[in-house]
Amino acid sequence: xxTVTQSQPEMSVQEAETVTLSCTYDTxxxxxxxxxxxxxxxxxxxxxxxxxxxxxxxATENRFSxxxxxxxxxxxxxxxxxQLGDAAMYFCAYRASQGGSEKLVFGKGTKxxxxx
Amino acid sequence: DTEVTQTPKHLVMGMTNKxxxxxxxxxxxxxxxxxxxxAKKPPELMFVYSYEKLSINESVPxxxxxxxxxxxxxxxxxHALQPEDSALYLCASSKSLxxxxxxxxxxxxxxxxxxx
Numbered sequence: 001x002x003t004v005t006q007s008q009p010e011m012s013v014q015e016a017e018t019v020t021l022s023c024t025y026d027t028x029x030x031x032x033x034x035x036x037x038x039x040x041x042x043x044x045x046x047x048x049x050x051x052x053x054x055x056x057x058x059a060t061e062n063r064f065s066x067x068x069x070x071x072x073x074x075x076x077x078x079x080x081x082x083q084l085g086d087a088a089m090y091f092c093a094y095r096a097s098q099g100g101s102e103k104l105v106f107g108k109g110t111k112x113x114x115x116x
Numbered sequence: 117d118t119e120v121t122q123t124p125k126h127l128v129m130g131m132t133n134k135x136x137x138x139x140x141x142x143x144x145x146x147x148x149x150x151x152x153x154x155a156k157k158p159p160e161l162m163f164v165y166s167y168e169k170l171s172i173n174e175s176v177p178x179x180x181x182x183x184x185x186x187x188x189x190x191x192x193x194x195h196a197l198q199p200e201d202s203a204l205y206l207c208a209s210s211k212s213l214x215x216x217x218x219x220x221x222x223x224x225x226x227x228x229x230x231x232x
Contacts, residue, residue, distance in 0.1 A: 050220070052218070097213065098164075098171075099171050103172060106158035
C-alpha cells in the first residue's frame with residue numbers, strides 16, 4: 001500500500017520569504033500523480049499543485065513550485081514570496097487506484113504560519 | 117461552475133437520531149467521494165462512487181449509509197452514531213478513471229457534525 005509522510009507538523013515563515021514543505025512517499029508503481037492541497041482555517045480544501053510522475057520537469061504554479069525527486073520518492077513544495085493568505089494546513093497526497101476507482105492517500109499535514 | 121456544495125454546514129444530533137448529509141456538484145463528474153476529517157488530521161476516505169455505483173468502501177461502520185441517487189447528488193445517511201463520529205465530513209468529486217487519466221478532486225466546504 002502507498003504511504004505518504006510529512007515530517008514537519010508545523011512550519012513558520014516571514015511574509016515575503018520562501019519556505020519549503022517536505023513530503024516523501026512510498027509506492028511500487030511507476031506512473032502516478034502527486035498533489036499538494038491547501039486547507040485554510042475553516043475553509044475548504046483546494047488543490048495547490050500537481051505532478052505526474054513520468055514528467056521530469058518540476059511543476060510550477062505562480063509562487064508555488066515543487067522539487068520532485070522520483071528516485072528518492074520525495075515531493076517538496078516551495079512557496080516563494082509568502083503571503084498572509086498562505087497560512088493553512090498543507091497536505092501532500094498520492095493518487096492511488098483501487099477497484100477501478102481512485103483515491104487520495106494523504107500525509108498527516110503541515111501547518112504553515114505566516115508571520116507579518 | 118467548479119463548486120461542490122454541501123448541506124447542512126453544521127449538524128448536531130443525538131445518538132438515536134437519523135439524519136442525512138447532502139452533497140451536490142454540477143461539473144459533470146462521475147466520481148464522488150465521502151471523507152471524514154478529525155481536527156488537525158488529514159481527511160480519511162470513507163466511500164467512493166463511480167457512475168452512481170459504490171466502488172470503494174473503506175470498511176466504514178454500517179451506521180453510515182451512502183447513497184448516490186444520480187450523477188450530481190451524493191448523500192450520507194447517519195443512524196445511531198457515536199460521539200467519536202463527531203468530525204468534519206467532506207464531499208469531493210472528480211472525473212472518473214474511465215473518463216480521464218488525470219482527475220483533480222474538487223472538495224466541498226464540509227459539514228461539521230457533532231454527536232451528543
